[in-house]
Amino acid sequence: MAKVIVVGDPLVSSNLLEKAALQLKITGPIEVKKFEWYYDISKKEFQRIIKKIEMVGPEYMDIPNGILEELETANYLLVHYAPISRKMIEHAQHLKVIGTCRGGTEHVNMTVCQEHGIPVIYVIRNAEAVADFTIGLMYAETRNISRAHQFMMNGQWKKAFPNDPYKTTLSHLKVGICGFGHIGKLVIKRLNALGVDVLLYSSRENKDDLNKNGLSVEMVDLETLFTESDIVSLHARVTKENRNMIDKSLISRMKPSSYLINTARPELLDKEDLIDALRNHRIAGAAIDVFWEEPLDPNDELLKLDNITLTPHIAGDTVDAILGSPNLLRDALNEYFRGGLTPTALKW
Structure with a gap:
């Protein structure tokens, strides 16, 4: 059983991430655990959160309740903008890959990923x-x-x-x-x-x-x-x-x-x-x-x-760019699992 944790937000829901996770080409059945991060606020309010995480990184942001416990037995972690902090990574002793369906990685503690040798797969959604x-x-x-x-x-x-x-x-x-x-x-x-x-x-x-x-x-x-x-x-x-x-x-x-x-x-x-x-x-x-x-x-x-x-930060704002990003991440992950050339894979 492969355990995948997905964390949705107001722009990319956990349901979209779950659908993508269930289409991953990994051996055996897939168990998906869903979490939401700031899912109950408006997109306008969420833009403020996005700006903050771009400025301060993942270490000073809150994380969904209960996620640390689930991470202890997780194999894969898929997010959009949700923070991936040192504490989260260090709780995830069985984590094989992290995937994020956006191009920036400010929300991921890349230093800790490198310390633990955990690959990070990202996609250029827009x-x-x-x-x-x-x-x-x-x-x-x-x-x-x-x-x-x-x-x-x-x-x-x-x-x-x-x-x-x-x-x-x-x-x-x-x-x-x-x-x-x-x-x-x-x-x-x-x-x-x-x-x-x-x-x-x-x-x-x-x-x-x-x-x-x-x-x-x-x-x-x-x-x-x-x-x-x-x-x-x-x-x-x-x-x-x-x-x-x-x-x-x-x-x-x-x-x-x-x-x-x-x-x-x-x-x-x-x-x-x-x-x-x-x-x-x-x-x-x-x-x-x-x-x-x-x-x-x-x-x-x-x-x-x-x-x-x-213009008010709308260059990448099209109907297909954000909502279609979990599918791009799914494809990038499957290419990575096949051992193919994945230009958006960060391996250490």
Whole structure:
């Protein structure tokens, strides 16, 4: 008997996770124990919880009652956003694999997983959605689509904007991609199809991966990316080393006609340095979908700028991205069990 524990939340229910767990290709019958984490609050309230766990990690979050006892005999643990802390892992002496149906692993104590040699399987549930949205933000900001709409809704027929001296088509711009994960690859693929020249900075350069995916880019260092790009789009994970790495020193390298796009993580970017550059029109504009505080405070300085496009962390929010993620996790786990190549498997 294989024992699988699933922990649902307001976005991905335990019922969806249970259905996926029962389709795992593991030997013998499967017993599923279901738990819920913050299942009885609204999605809006849950966004605050998500932001907190992204900031503080799994160790300072509550866990469902009774889960520690069940973990003592569990073989598999599947979650969406629920925390997986040191205490939980150390109670799970028979745990073989942890699976999470999202791309980020801030809610998992990866250090303890590594100490105990427990593989972590994750999935990029919304990569296509975020890649589409990123391209949309490039158009929206460079061509003033959203701010023109806002003026129209306020009864103003406005056709002049701060970036007027730089307005041109996307194909005439050079886009710099910072980060070469699943989303970054998909953004590059779309830009290649649009005939856009692409620069790429990645701390883990993989030319074989570029060739395998048929992507056309020019690899550059980070300083060159910011110096030469007309649009810089962030797609890196947050680590201790790169937190706030996009600061005044890099932003000051950007052309006055250039734009910054962030659909990744706010912690990559120094907020005050970005605001200063936009307020003084040292760059042409920015488009941001992720924020240091969510929801955004009504008095936030970002709301006072005339050269920024803001969206409320919705880049990955499509009807199929989140609800379909347990099935993606099921498929990734089954591929892992077969010994196949699983790019989203973290093994130690």
